[in-house]
Amino acid sequence: MNNRPIGVFDSGIGGLTVLKEVVEQLPGEDIVYFGDTARIPYGTRSKETVIKYFFQSVRFLMSKNIKLIVVACNTASALAMEEAQKVFDIPIIGVIEPGSKAAVATTKNSTIGVIGTEGTINSGTYQRKIRRMLPSAEIIGIACPLFVPIVEEGWENSDVAYITAQKYLLELKEHNIDSLVLGCTHYPALRYTINKVFENKVTLVNPAYETAKATKIMLKELNLLSDKLDGGKADFFVSDDPEKFKRIGGNILRKEIASVQKVNIENL
Amino acid sequence: MNNRPIGVFDSGIGGLTVLKEVVEQLPGEDIVYFGDTARIPYGTRSKETVIKYFFQSVRFLMSKNIKLIVVACNTASALAMEEAQKVFDIPIIGVIEPGSKAAVATTKNSTIGVIGTEGTINSGTYQRKIRRMLPSAEIIGIACPLFVPIVEEGWENSDVAYITAQKYLLELKEHNIDSLVLGCTHYPALRYTINKVFENKVTLVNPAYETAKATKIMLKELNLLSDKLDGGKADFFVSDDPEKFKRIGGNILRKEIASVQKVNIENL
Numbered sequence: 150m151n152n153r154p155i156g157v158f159d160s161g162i163g164g165l166t167v168l169k170e171v172v173e174q175l176p177g178e179d180i181v182y183f184g185d186t187a188r189i190p191y192g193t194r195s196k197e198t199v200i201k202y203f204f205q206s207v208r209f210l211m212s213k214n215i216k217l218i219v220v221a222c223n224t225a226s227a228l229a230m231e232e233a234q235k236v237f238d239i240p241i242i243g244v245i246e247p248g249s250k251a252a253v254a255t256t257k258n259s260t261i262g263v264i265g266t267e268g269t270i271n272s273g274t275y276q277r278k279i280r281r282m283l284p285s286a287e288i289i290g291i292a293c294p295l296f297v298p299i300v301e302e303g304w305e306n307s308d309v310a311y312i313t314a315q316k317y318l319l320e321l322k323e324h325n326i327d328s329l330v331l332g333c334t335h336y337p338a339l340r341y342t343i344n345k346v347f348e349n350k351v352t353l354v355n356p357a358y359e360t361a362k363a364t365k366i367m368l369k370e371l372n373l374l375s376d377k378l379d380g381g382k383a384d385f386f387v388s389d390d391p392e393k394f395k396r397i398g399g400n401i402l403r404k405e406i407a408s409v410q411k412v413n414i415e416n417l
Numbered sequence: 418m419n420n421r422p423i424g425v426f427d428s429g430i431g432g433l434t435v436l437k438e439v440v441e442q443l444p445g446e447d448i449v450y451f452g453d454t455a456r457i458p459y460g461t462r463s464k465e466t467v468i469k470y471f472f473q474s475v476r477f478l479m480s481k482n483i484k485l486i487v488v489a490c491n492t493a494s495a496l497a498m499e500e501a502q503k504v505f506d507i508p509i510i511g512v513i514e515p516g517s518k519a520a521v522a523t524t525k526n527s528t529i530g531v532i533g534t535e536g537t538i539n540s541g542t543y544q545r546k547i548r549r550m551l552p553s554a555e556i557i558g559i560a561c562p563l564f565v566p567i568v569e570e571g572w573e574n575s576d577v578a579y580i581t582a583q584k585y586l587l588e589l590k591e592h593n594i595d596s597l598v599l600g601c602t603h604y605p606a607l608r609y610t611i612n613k614v615f616e617n618k619v620t621l622v623n624p625a626y627e628t629a630k631a632t633k634i635m636l637k638e639l640n641l642l643s644d645k646l647d648g649g650k651a652d653f654f655v656s657d658d659p660e661k662f663k664r665i666g667g668n669i670l671r672k673e674i675a676s677v678q679k680v681n682i683e684n685l
Contacts (some may be wrong), residue, residue, distance in 0.1 A: 187462065194657055195657050195661070196660035294566055294569065295566050295570060295577070296570075304563075309577060309584065312577050313577050390462075395418065
């Protein structure tokens with residue numbers, strides 16, 4: 150048993166969808182969330198820079214006496230998690246492994262699509278993980294850089310979203326995928342639009358949900374579960390304006406965020 | 418006469434459009450360009466963070482013995498330039514003043530639109546400058562957060578661009594503006610699409626062009642012009658991957674960029 154908090158990292162606010170799933174499946178756990186809002190998005194940055202920013206974030210979370218880190222950000226999971234595991238003495242769990250596992254469990258024709266940021270897709274991390282689990286798989290990865298700003302604009306069910314999704318997903322349709330990994334925290338908001346493009350014929354995999362499940366299993370295996378069954382509390386930290394995070398984050402979590410603190414992340 | 422270089426700052430690569438105009442109008446001047454590619458975009462960040470990042474960038478440029486700074490980034494011009502002018506002992510020229518002047522010179526019905534990032538529009542800086550020059554003006558500012566990623570995707574003449582522009586610009590059309598400031602370095606790439614929405618009835622103001630003109634005038638007034646009439650050289654610095662900047666930047670400038678150096682901007 151271990152009542153220290155779980156650390157949840159994201160490049161910004163999107164990781165709250167992962168936090169929400171963790172809270173649902175592990176209601177007794179305390180959580181420390183850090184969103185690197187001053188340097189979001191990670192998806193277009195070089196591997197070197199993502200590693201630097203992620204390491205600073207890990208150092209901050211570790212200063213909060215956490216017992217495990219959940220990496221909600223797909224780009225950081227894809228580009229920097231393995232490096233971090235070599236350097237930091239703490240269990241780190243990312244979204245790629247659980248998301249890949251679910252895609253493999255779901256597909257019937259072994260044809261899987263993965264969508265994400267440029268960084269996530271170009272790294273090939275999802276593709277490699279899936280292939281390791283299902284060597285016969287055909288995997289098509291597509292970077293969809295417009296999806297995040299469309300969601301942030303609140304346009305996820307608009308005609309702009311639909312036409313954009315049609316463009317990005319055309320190749321996946323032509324390959325007749327039957328399982329699609331939503332490899333970026335923002336993408337589940339586009340679920341309705343994406344289903345419309347695929348005429349509901351493709352199973353959408355949400356790594357946020359899968360990662361929360363995997364976190365529970367890992368805590369159990371490492372004997373790190375909290376002895377509380379509910380009443381876990383969450384503390385929020387960001388690197389830019391706390392008020393903006395509070396406002397938008399409250400909408401995502403569907404409850405008010407009482408307090409958000411600003412961290413000077415660059416000097417860690 | 419003064420043969421020290423001009424510093425050009427941008428949050429990323431878009432400022433090369435300003436550099437291009439400066440080179441055209443001042444071919445004898447040497448230039449040091451810095452693009453803060455590790456922390457782009459500035460347009461969604463808080464004023465406090467934009468000021469911090471801009472000040473670090475100014476410190477870097479000043480270490481290169483420059484004689485004047487041109488702020489190509491509209492967001493930094495809107496949120497941080499006045500603060501910087503109080504702190505740093507160097508002439509600083511931004512895009513807002515020249516862009517506003519051109520809009521006022523252009524309008525016939527005193528109804529002016531301004532489009533830009535959230536930061537630029539919400540700051541009200543363009544609106545205040547224009548009103549000071551033309552107190553009777555009706556000014557409508559609209560933030561267009563999807564325009565930058567659309568241009569970066571190379572989709573500036575696509576149906577996605579057109580439908581998005583129709584949504585953003587509707588209110589400006591209803592107000593019957595006759596002059597529109599393209600208040601973000603990326604937006605001139607959308608010129609064709611924007612003209613289509615307005616059926617060519619609105620004059621588009623490009624602050625990049627106006628700023629280069631204003632720079633020439635300022636250098637003359639301060640007696641800081643180079644004594645060379647051409648053959649000026651440009652040095653490029655960025656805070657993230659130099660190779661990506663070289664590739665995309667070469668396309669913008671339509672000539673090869675020989676060398677780009679990476680700067681560790683966070684510690685300045």
